[in-house]
Amino acid sequence: MNKFYARFRLFYLNNSIIFIFIALSVMSGILSDKFFSVRNWLNILNNFSVTGIVSCGVALVLIAGGIDLSFGSILACCSVFAAFLEPRSLFLAILLPVLLGVLLGLFNGFIVAKIGANPLITTLGTQWLYFALLMIVTSGNLVQGNSDTPFHFIGHGKIFNIPFPIYFFLGIVLFAWFLSRKTLYGKYLFAHGSNKNALFCSGIDSSHIYMMTFAIMGLLVGIGGVVLSSRLIGVRPTEGGRYLMNVLTAVILGGVSLNGGIGSLVNVMIAVVVLGVIDNSMVLLGVPYKDQQIIRGGIFILSIIYNNYLVNQSEIFRRKSVSQES
Amino acid sequence: MNKALGKAFLEYKLLLVMGGIVILMFFFDFTFFNPINLINIISHVSINGILAMGMTLLMISRSFDMSIGSIMVLSGTITVMLVRVIGIPGAILVGVLSGILMGWLNGILVAKFKINSFIATLGTMVIFQGMAFSLTNMKPISSRNPNFQIFATYELFEGVPIVILYFLIAIFIVWFISRFTRLGKNAYDIGGNMDACRMMGINVDYYSIVFFIISGVFASFGGVLLSSKIDAASAVFGENVGLQIIAGIVIGGVSLAGGVGKVMGVVQGIILLGLLENVTMYLGLFGYFQLLFRALILLGVVIFDIVYVNVNSKMLEKTNFRKMKEIG
Numbered sequence: 001m002n003k004f005y006a007r008f009r010l011f012y013l014n015n016s017i018i019f020i021f022i023a024l025s026v027m028s029g030i031l032s033d034k035f036f037s038v039r040n041w042l043n044i045l046n047n048f049s050v051t052g053i054v055s056c057g058v059a060l061v062l063i064a065g066g067i068d069l070s071f072g073s074i075l076a077c078c079s080v081f082a083a084f085l086e087p088r089s090l091f092l093a094i095l096l097p098v099l100l101g102v103l104l105g106l107f108n109g110f111i112v113a114k115i116g117a118n119p120l121i122t123t124l125g126t127q128w129l130y131f132a133l134l135m136i137v138t139s140g141n142l143v144q145g146n147s148d149t150p151f152h153f154i155g156h157g158k159i160f161n162i163p164f165p166i167y168f169f170l171g172i173v174l175f176a177w178f179l180s181r182k183t184l185y186g187k188y189l190f191a192h193g194s195n196k197n198a199l200f201c202s203g204i205d206s207s208h209i210y211m212m213t214f215a216i217m218g219l220l221v222g223i224g225g226v227v228l229s230s231r232l233i234g235v236r237p238t239e240g241g242r243y244l245m246n247v248l249t250a251v252i253l254g255g256v257s258l259n260g261g262i263g264s265l266v267n268v269m270i271a272v273v274v275l276g277v278i279d280n281s282m283v284l285l286g287v288p289y290k291d292q293q294i295i296r297g298g299i300f301i302l303s304i305i306y307n308n309y310l311v312n313q314s315e316i317f318r319r320k321s322v323s324q325e326s
Numbered sequence: 327m328n329k330a331l332g333k334a335f336l337e338y339k340l341l342l343v344m345g346g347i348v349i350l351m352f353f354f355d356f357t358f359f360n361p362i363n364l365i366n367i368i369s370h371v372s373i374n375g376i377l378a379m380g381m382t383l384l385m386i387s388r389s390f391d392m393s394i395g396s397i398m399v400l401s402g403t404i405t406v407m408l409v410r411v412i413g414i415p416g417a418i419l420v421g422v423l424s425g426i427l428m429g430w431l432n433g434i435l436v437a438k439f440k441i442n443s444f445i446a447t448l449g450t451m452v453i454f455q456g457m458a459f460s461l462t463n464m465k466p467i468s469s470r471n472p473n474f475q476i477f478a479t480y481e482l483f484e485g486v487p488i489v490i491l492y493f494l495i496a497i498f499i500v501w502f503i504s505r506f507t508r509l510g511k512n513a514y515d516i517g518g519n520m521d522a523c524r525m526m527g528i529n530v531d532y533y534s535i536v537f538f539i540i541s542g543v544f545a546s547f548g549g550v551l552l553s554s555k556i557d558a559a560s561a562v563f564g565e566n567v568g569l570q571i572i573a574g575i576v577i578g579g580v581s582l583a584g585g586v587g588k589v590m591g592v593v594q595g596i597i598l599l600g601l602l603e604n605v606t607m608y609l610g611l612f613g614y615f616q617l618l619f620r621a622l623i624l625l626g627v628v629i630f631d632i633v634y635v636n637v638n639s640k641m642l643e644k645t646n647f648r649k650m651k652e653i654g
Contacts, residue, residue: 069569117632129625293455299583304446
């Protein structure tokens with residue numbers, strides 16, 4: 001019994017976001033009877049699918065010990081590019097924006113990993129660079145797609161009555177989870193986040209791993225851009241700015257450490273859904289729009305404080321159990 | 327000789343860039359050298375400069391404050407709303423003092439709850455902006471009191487607005503703190519090695535809260551100035567200001583790793599950004615070229631510093647190796 005309790009406690013300490021998620025959903029379910037309908041849940045997942053796809057990429061970068069602020073601009077570049085290519089060719093409209101995302105991510109990665117600049121300030125610079133280039137190329141105008149091509153299906157189609165972006169979202173989470181947990185690359189990723197000198201000393205090209213992580217983030221953001229472009233039909237170049245806060249919140253709520261080396265993609269996915277639940281239940285409860293931001297920020301800060309407390313507790317707990325065993 | 331030249335180059339590279347831009351303007355458009363325009367550049371960067379001055383000590387001590395844009399907006403909003411109720415001097419005082427409270431909150435979150443300063447101030451950024459949203463009902467507000475504008479736009483001489491004086495005072499205060507007080511010395515020490523400072527018996531938590539409060543007060547002073555300058559306040563004024571200021575400070579030579587940086591460098595960085603803005607306008611380019619130039623300067627400075635340090639340390643290694651060979 002005691003052993004079971006200990007195991008449960010450790011699980012709870014490491015995956016607190018699951019319990020936050022359950023508590024929030026139960027609370028919203030009690031306050032609003034429409035909350036637990038299939039339609040509402042599909043709505044939440046559908047609305048946050050792009051955020052989820054981008055969050056997976058950013059979570060990988062944070063696990064590797066870096067940070068990226070430029071994903072909003074990369075997302076905007078890719079989705080505008082996709083909207084531009086869409087009337088010409090379906091195949092290219094999917095392939096080239098993703099490639100563009102990889103390239104832009106690779107550029108970030110090159111400056112951060114190979115030259116060795118601080119990731120925060122570098123990606124701040126590239127965020128402005130990409131956004132400025134995008135604005136200069138499009139002169140700030142909306143890029144119009146059209147709604148009767150097959151491309152439209154990516155964002156609006158349904159299979160078994162479930163919107164297509166949700167499959168994308170779950171597929172990407174699965175991919176990123178597989179990459180981080182089941183491959184050698186994933187092992188190096190976590191090792192780079194927790195101690196990159198040790199990784200380098202064991203004979204692995206750590207800067208290459210780091211650069212590739214940025215490229216993979218670019219890949220995922222590019223896929224997110226294609227989905228976003230198809231969802232919106234016409235894309236405004238300023239579209240990416242909204243995602244900065246949401247994605248960072250989701251990744252940090254999901255328990256990914258800013259110092260690197262800690263994080264779980266499944267928890268990040270649940271954190272994205274938690275954000276969706278918060279937004280959704282605020283609408284269902286009729287919180288005025290002008291007050292929503294305070295609540296969002298308050299929940300963010302409180303859950304970070306709580307998460308920090310839990311991390312400390314799990315550290316103490318682990319030490320205790322180690323000393324008991326020995 | 328060579329080494330001294332290199333060091334001087336590293337020290338004054340921003341001045342060189344500024345000189346290059348000015349020479350370019352010499353060929354391009356001579357109206358740029360109109361004194362009114364030059365004063366305009368300084369007075370335009372004054373508010374950003376005051377914000378940057380507040381955050382310099384904080385960044386030297388290796389944490390930073392994303393929320394200054396929102397602090398600026400919220401205290402501006404409070405001031406504009408209070409002008410109708412308790413008069414201009416009281417409103418300005420309350421607006422500036424509200425920055426103490428917000429900076430203190432940031433400091434508590436970082437120092438006592440041990441949250442990474444990036445995350446903590448990201449959260450408070452959202453909260454403060456949300457408060458401003460909910461106070462203003464998401465609309466720009468105005469004090470409807472013509473005397474309120476005097477606080478920022480009073481002209482000292484012909485065409486020299488008082489914000490420049492505030493900027494100079496802010497520079498002097500922070501320069502004095504960083505050079506001659508224990509507070510400034512501790513900022514460098516905490517940024518250099520926080521654990522060592524803690525072991526030496528320096529109250530690190532107390533000092534980092536003080537730095538956050540300084541940053542908050544300067545930000546709210548900037549906010550009061552901004553809302554007084556245009557006699558309006560809106561919750562969307564402060565978006566991205568935090569990142570802009572951080573970029574300016576980094577261009578000015580403060581390391582994100584802490585412990586390095588000079589107040590005068592930060593002043594140069596901020597003025598360089600203002601100069602770029604002005605020059606883009608003079609060249610008649612599309613507005614987003616300004617963002618492009620800012621990004622290129624930021625990336626250029628960051629990469630240049632790293633490459634320069636790398637080359638230098640390699641040269642140092644080589645010379646040391648040669649000396650060792652000569653000795654051995």
